[in-house]
Amino acid sequence: MTTISLERRVSMRTAVLFIAGTILVPGARGLAGDQAASAPRAEQTDRQLRTLDLGSSGALDLSTISGNITVTTGTGPATLEITRRSRARTDAEAKRGLDRVTVDVEQRTGRVTVKTIDPDSGGHSTADVQVSFAVTAPATTTLTARTIAGDISITGIHGDVGANTVSGSVTLANLHRISEAHSVTGTVAISDAQTDGSLEAESIAGKILLTRVKAARVSASSISGAITAEEVDCDEAVLKSLSGAIAYRGLLARSGRYELQTQTGSVHFEPSDPAGFDLDARSFSGAIHVDPALHFQAAGAPRRSLTGTVGTGGATVVIVTFSGGVTIGKR
Amino acid sequence: MTTCEDIRPRLSDLVDGTLDALDRDAIEAHVRTCDQCAGLVRDFDRIRRAAQSLGPIDPPPHVWLEIAGQLHQATPRAPVAPAPRTPVAPAWQWAGLAAALVVITSGAYVFLRLERPAPVRPPAAADGSATGSVQVFADELTAAMTHYEKAIAELEVITKTNNGSLDPTLAATLQQNLLVIDDAIAQSRTAFTHDPTSVPARDSLLEALQRKVSVLQETVALMNEIRKGDQAGAAQVAAGFPKKSS
Numbered sequence: 001m002t003t004i005s006l007e008r009r010v011s012m013r014t015a016v017l018f019i020a021g022t023i024l025v026p027g028a029r030g031l032a033g034d035q036a037a038s039a040p041r042a043e044q045t046d047r048q049l050r051t052l053d054l055g056s057s058g059a060l061d062l063s064t065i066s067g068n069i070t071v072t073t074g075t076g077p078a079t080l081e082i083t084r085r086s087r088a089r090t091d092a093e094a095k096r097g098l099d100r101v102t103v104d105v106e107q108r109t110g111r112v113t114v115k116t117i118d119p120d121s122g123g124h125s126t127a128d129v130q131v132s133f134a135v136t137a138p139a140t141t142t143l144t145a146r147t148i149a150g151d152i153s154i155t156g157i158h159g160d161v162g163a164n165t166v167s168g169s170v171t172l173a174n175l176h177r178i179s180e181a182h183s184v185t186g187t188v189a190i191s192d193a194q195t196d197g198s199l200e201a202e203s204i205a206g207k208i209l210l211t212r213v214k215a216a217r218v219s220a221s222s223i224s225g226a227i228t229a230e231e232v233d234c235d236e237a238v239l240k241s242l243s244g245a246i247a248y249r250g251l252l253a254r255s256g257r258y259e260l261q262t263q264t265g266s267v268h269f270e271p272s273d274p275a276g277f278d279l280d281a282r283s284f285s286g287a288i289h290v291d292p293a294l295h296f297q298a299a300g301a302p303r304r305s306l307t308g309t310v311g312t313g314g315a316t317v318v319i320v321t322f323s324g325g326v327t328i329g330k331r
Numbered sequence: 332m333t334t335c336e337d338i339r340p341r342l343s344d345l346v347d348g349t350l351d352a353l354d355r356d357a358i359e360a361h362v363r364t365c366d367q368c369a370g371l372v373r374d375f376d377r378i379r380r381a382a383q384s385l386g387p388i389d390p391p392p393h394v395w396l397e398i399a400g401q402l403h404q405a406t407p408r409a410p411v412a413p414a415p416r417t418p419v420a421p422a423w424q425w426a427g428l429a430a431a432l433v434v435i436t437s438g439a440y441v442f443l444r445l446e447r448p449a450p451v452r453p454p455a456a457a458d459g460s461a462t463g464s465v466q467v468f469a470d471e472l473t474a475a476m477t478h479y480e481k482a483i484a485e486l487e488v489i490t491k492t493n494n495g496s497l498d499p500t501l502a503a504t505l506q507q508n509l510l511v512i513d514d515a516i517a518q519s520r521t522a523f524t525h526d527p528t529s530v531p532a533r534d535s536l537l538e539a540l541q542r543k544v545s546v547l548q549e550t551v552a553l554m555n556e557i558r559k560g561d562q563a564g565a566a567q568v569a570a571g572f573p574k575k576s577s
Contacts, residue, residue: 166553167501184549185504204546205504223508223542242542243511263515263535284522284531304531322519322535 044086044094050105052078052137057159058110059142060135065116066149067132068168073156074136080105080114081134088127097127151186169206178215187225199234207244226265231272241265245324252277252315261320268327269319276311281319281326291329335361335368342371472533479540486547490554505550512546515539 054060060078062069067083086097106113116131132150137143142159145152151168154161158176169186172178175193180200182188187206193199194214201208207225210218214233221227222241229239232250237258239246245265248258252271260267266286271277279296281288282305290296290306298308319326338361344350345358362368519536526532 167498185501204508204549223546224511240538242515242539261538263518263539282531282534284519284529284535304529320531320534322515322522322531 042088042091042094044091044098046082046084046098048082048103050080050082052080052105052112053107053110054078054112054137054141055110056138057140057142058112058138059144059159060137061111061113061115061144062133062135063113063115063144063146064131064133064150065118065147066128067116067130067147068150069133069135069145069147069152069154069163071135071137071143071145071154071157073139076136078112078135078137078141082114083132083134084129085132086127086129093126097125097129100125100127101129101131103131170201188220251275252317254314256315257318258315259318259320261318262324263322264324265321266324266326267319267321268331269317270327270329271315275315276309276313277315277317278309278313279307279317279319279328281306281317281328283321283324283326285323286321286325288326289328291327291331294329296328335365338362338365338368339371342368346372472537475537476540479537479544482544483540483547486544486551490547490550505546509543509546512539512543516543 052058052060058078062071067085082103084098084101084103086094086101088094088097101116101118104113104115104117106115114133118129130150137157139156139158141157142161143154143157144162145154146164147168148165149167150165151171152163152165153171154163154175155173156175160177160179161172161175162179162181163170163172164180164182165186166184167186168183170181170183170188172181172190173192175190175195177195177197178190178193178199179197181190181202182200183203183206185205186203187209188201188203189207189209189211190199190201190213191209191211193212196216198217198219199210199213199215201210201220203222203225205224206222208220208222208227210220210227210229210232212231213229216234217236217238218229218232218234219238220229220240221238222244224243225241226244227239227241227246229237229248229250232248234250235253235256237248237256237260239248239259240261242263243265244262245267246260246262247268247270248260249268249270250272252258252273252275254275258269258277260269279290284304288306294310296308296310298306319328338358341350341354341358342362345355345362350358362372516536516539519532519539522529522532523536
């Protein structure tokens with residue numbers, strides 16, 4: 001493992017505003033310090049580039065507190081660029097912040113753990129320090145990325161991937177195995193992913209976007225965010241939101257099971273092939289509409305619930321809303 | 332060991348039968364004279380028996396968040412410079428963990444028992460033999476809602492007591508979503524009250540209650556990590572990583 005100091009610079013700014021929309025949870029606020037957060041004018045930045053010995057199928061564990069994590073693939077040795085940025089009222093305070101917050105890189109036979117360390121975790125510091133990681137790694141790497149306040153973006157990794165942030169978005173693209181993708185406040189977007197196992201995406205307040213995803217099981221959950229699954233191919237899907245709308249457009253496995261549930265949001269279910277399915281749609285007060293082109297064979301007169309079969313049946317589709325409307329087939 | 336605070340952390344051990352004779356006798360003596368602890372023992376025992384009858388239950392991620400926070404806190408720090416920090420009072424955390432565990436277990440129990448997501452429901456049984464099971468079902472539903480509401484009340488006390496530890500923006504976001512859930516609960520409860528046979532009303536009510544418990548648990552877990560003062564640990568635990576490593 002080699003260390004190359006790329007840049008260490010000191011700069012004064014008359015005003016440095018925090019990134020709009022960045023939400024600092026207390027952990028991040030612990031780094032920030034209330035006074036610095038109000039009017040940081042000085043900034044110090046340190047960048048380091050490290051070469052990591054991950055081998056062809058190593059495991060990489062990235063954990064930071066306030067800062068983004070970006071991972072892409074490359075053909076050469078794995079590299080890690082660490083950017084530490086400290087903001088405070090004065091240069092001296094900013095430098096103290098930079099000196100205080102360090103990054104521990106531990107390597108053990110193909111497993112590398114990168115973790116931000118802040119010994120002053122009580123939130124008394126006057127400097128706001130953000131530590132971001134930019135990684136280039138072999139596609140076969142197994143990866144875990146975690147941050148409290150920051151965005152996570154991972155592209156092209158084919159090993160098992162887990163991504164978690166509290167305040168920030170999660171963007172995963174062209175991945176093969178996703179164990180989990182979780183944000184408390186931000187959007188979770190997964191595209192061009194395929195896995196033999198389960199894919200789990202969760203947010204409390206953010207949207208969940210699944211595009212061109214293939215998995216044995218897809219699970220997505222949000223409270224106030226919408227869930228949109230486009231061109232999804234899975235044997236089982238469980239999509240749940242409380243107030244957000246849910247849309248599923250994708251293939252249906254013959255023996256698959258697809259559950260879409262929302263309280264006040266609407267549900268749109270549109271299989272992308274003519275294969276049949278058995279439908280059980282229930283709503284307390286929402287309207288249920290089925291595209292006539294599907295030639296739906298209802299089991300009884302539609303009231304607040306609608307059961308029946310499209311085509312020869314097969315896949316099981318369960319849709320439950322409380323007051324949201326339901327649309328089956330094209331709108 | 333005579334106070335409830337001393338006794339309660341050991342009650343689950345009592346129910347599990349893992350105490351030595353001396354501790355067991357002391358705790359049983361206390362339980363015989365304390366209605367609250369006796370009630371907890373009954374709850375633990377009922378949950379344990381229910382769990383045994385259900386087989387393995389995969390806990391939701393939030394429970395790992397909660398447990399990981401507790402374990403992390405229990406792990407001795409490396410002998411570096413002593414942190415000038417007020418020790419974390421364990422009482423509310425114990426309460427939070429206990430509430431979380433009780434609700435998770437009972438929640439799993441309730442949903443496994445009550446959720447019947449068959450694609451096509453059979454016609455409702457009309458013969459008299461169904462009456463007993465309907466009553467049992469109604470009782471279980473009432474018990475489930477009582478469990479949820481009790482847990483929610485306890486968790487809300489914890490979060491309100493410690494809400495200063497959360498970043499205001501994050502706290503506001505969580506609060507907004509709790510209000511969304513409250514609306515859903517109120518809406519579903521009203522509908523269920525008017526039409527107790529409505530499956531969507533019942534399901535949405537249970538779902539909303541479970542959601543609220545989950546959000547409150549996550550909030551408590553975050554607060555736990557923040558109060559511990561280990562931000563790196565917060566990053567790891569808040570991210571929910573432990574849930575997949577079990």
